Amino acid sequence: MFILSEDSQRTQGRDAQSSNIMAGKAVAESVRTTLGPRGMDKMLVSSAGDVVITNDGATILNKMDIEHPAAQMIVEVAETQENEVGDGTTTAAVLAGNLLGEAEDLLDQDVHATTIVEGYHEAARIALEAIDEQVVGSEVDDDVLKQVAESSMTGKGTGGLTAEALAETVVSAIRHVDGEDGVARDNVTVHTEVGASSNATEMIEGIVVDEEPAHDEMPTTVEDADISILDVELGVRTGDVDAEYSIDSIDQLNAALDAEESELRGYAQTVADSGVDVLFTTDSVDDRVASFLANEGVLVFDDLNNKDARKIASATGAARVGALDDLADSEFGHADRIRTETYGDEDLVFVEGGAAAEAVTVFVRGGTDHVVDELERTIGDALDVVSTALDSGEVVPGAGATEIAIADRVRSEAAGVEGRKQLAVTAFADALDIIPRTLAANTGQDPIDVLVDLRAAHESEGRAGLVTDGESVEISDPIEHGVVDPADVKREAIESATEAATMIARIDDVIAAE
Ligand code: ADP
Ligand code: MG
Numbered sequence: 001m002f003i004l005s006e007d008s009q010r011t012q013g014r015d016a017q018s019s020n021i022m023a024g025k026a027v028a029e030s031v032r033t034t035l036g037p038r039g040m041d042k043m044l045v046s047s048a049g050d051v052v053i054t055n056d057g058a059t060i061l062n063k064m065d066i067e068h069p070a071a072q073m074i075v076e077v078a079e080t081q082e083n084e085v086g087d088g089t090t091t092a093a094v095l096a097g098n099l100l101g102e103a104e105d106l107l108d109q110d111v112h113a114t115t116i117v118e119g120y121h122e123a124a125r126i127a128l129e130a131i132d133e134q135v136v137g138s139e140v141d142d143d144v145l146k147q148v149a150e151s152s153m154t155g156k157g158t159g160g161l162t163a164e165a166l167a168e169t170v171v172s173a174i175r176h177v178d179g180e181d182g183v184a185r186d187n188v189t190v191h192t193e194v195g196a197s198s199n200a201t202e203m204i205e206g207i208v209v210d211e212e213p214a215h216d217e218m219p220t221t222v223e224d225a226d227i228s229i230l231d232v233e234l235g236v237r238t239g240d241v242d243a244e245y246s247i248d249s250i251d252q253l254n255a256a257l258d259a260e261e262s263e264l265r266g267y268a269q270t271v272a273d274s275g276v277d278v279l280f281t282t283d284s285v286d287d288r289v290a291s292f293l294a295n296e297g298v299l300v301f302d303d304l305n306n307k308d309a310r311k312i313a314s315a316t317g318a319a320r321v322g323a324l325d326d327l328a329d330s331e332f333g334h335a336d337r338i339r340t341e342t343y344g345d346e347d348l349v350f351v352e353g354g355a356a357a358e359a360v361t362v363f364v365r366g367g368t369d370h371v372v373d374e375l376e377r378t379i380g381d382a383l384d385v386v387s388t389a390l391d392s393g394e395v396v397p398g399a400g401a402t403e404i405a406i407a408d409r410v411r412s413e414a415a416g417v418e419g420r421k422q423l424a425v426t427a428f429a430d431a432l433d434i435i436p437r438t439l440a441a442n443t444g445q446d447p448i449d450v451l452v453d454l455r456a457a458h459e460s461e462g463r464a465g466l467v468t469d470g471e472s473v474e475i476s477d478p479i480e481h482g483v484v485d486p487a488d489v490k491r492e493a494i495e496s497a498t499e500a501a502t503m504i505a506r507i508d509d510v511i512a513a514e
Helices: 013-032 057-063 069-084 089-108 113-134 142-153 163-176 238-242 250-274 287-295 306-316 369-392 401-414 421-432 434-442 447-461 487-506
Strands: 009-012 042-045 051-054 188-194 202-204 206-209 221-230 278-281 299-301 333-343 346-354 360-366 395-397 465-469 472-476 484-486 509-512
Touching: 009 013, 013 057, 013 069, 013 089, 013 487, 013 509, 042 057, 051 057, 051 369, 057 069, 057 089, 069 089, 069 487, 089 113, 089 421, 089 434, 089 487, 113 395, 113 401, 113 421, 113 487, 142 163, 142 369, 142 395, 142 484, 163 188, 163 202, 163 360, 163 369, 188 206, 188 369, 202 206, 206 306, 221 306, 250 287, 278 306, 287 299, 306 333, 306 346, 360 369, 369 484, 369 487, 395 401, 395 487, 401 421, 401 434, 401 447, 421 434, 434 447, 434 465, 447 465, 447 472, 484 487
Parallel strands: 188 360, 206 360, 221 278, 278 299
Antiparallel strands: 009 509, 042 051, 202 360, 206 346, 221 333, 333 346, 395 484, 465 472
């Protein structure tokens, strides 16, 4: 009896497991060389010819256009990692791949998939406990946050800027939006603008929107600005234009024009009388109205898109005004300064010191699209990790030290696990070794030698990582070198890698419809 259509493809049992595991491993393998401070970049070319150069695991996997469903699960590991904690994407993907590799060996030794899954879950639980023990005791202050930012940036494109300078910018941006309810990460925006050297990258205490003044002669800077957002057209009502005029003399024409003129002047007067300094409108503003208002020294931006209108409203506290007559009585928003600036053919508005919300913008400059794009990703990740670290207040040593410690702990607790499950717990520890091994390989060291030395140093000194500092690579305490990662990044990597690997290992029947 056939219950599947003739076209569907079915793979079962060990074959299904093997092909899924192979696909998952292959994907993880593809990002391995980017891990760590000496990780290399990848150039990804889309079918449309767009080029992306990046070191960011999540970006690489996302752009690779992966179709195999099991491989897609590894991509999702990286995505989850990116969404939840903003860093550690390569770590999570590489770990997931190695967990699959170890699972494959166990399956070859006739360990049942269910046993592997149970063992992996047990090991993950031990690993999370081990992470708790690795949390560095000292307070997460600005210095530590800068270290977290710098560690997240090593190996990534910084457009020639020093990681130190960028870390400084990132930490002050996050500090600005750190309130009683934790870090309002969403209030930090990264705005990129091609054209200058990346040295010009700076933090703006406010928001940046892409809008142009309605008239050339309007002020370019307004200090201490009262702001309103109007959702009304300031022009001759379209309805009036459609009305039939029978104009049979020059006088009548002039009268009609005069009427129009005075209507427009009336609008401008209402705006000027309201006392508003800077007006944003989501609708259009007639050139003549703009010209009147320019004379009155009012700065106007018209045809604002809704997203920008919302941003300005939330930063400055300006109410949205739905009728011109309500403008006078409306609550104005406020900003310390509004200035307009032209970059190439783009006009930008900087709204600084908004009264309602602490919003900041990291204004990224760089010579080319590729530079600013990678810089934007690097800064985005750094902002994420710094806010993760600040929110949880916990950091752990980087440079592979935490993984060495976790593996050690998992290995020693494996002895107490009964039956074949023990093999899976040990395999989990072996899989963790991939992180220090890869860091070693990517710095041109022998992975096995480094692993042996790291374990020995961990035994005798307690904390040992493969620290890369400028040109040198040495085994030492990462904390002393300021190489730290947020504990949550490690936790998330363990959890999501375990989840994906166990999910893939459990599948023994793949039915694909054509
Ligand atoms: P991921 O996508 O997993 O964050 P990265 O390429 O950012 O991948 O590499 C992160 C790893 O590099 C972490 O294990 C981190 O501790 C380590 N690392 C960061 N800075 C250094 C350094 N100076 N020396 C050694 N390892 C470092
Ligand atoms: Mg990273």
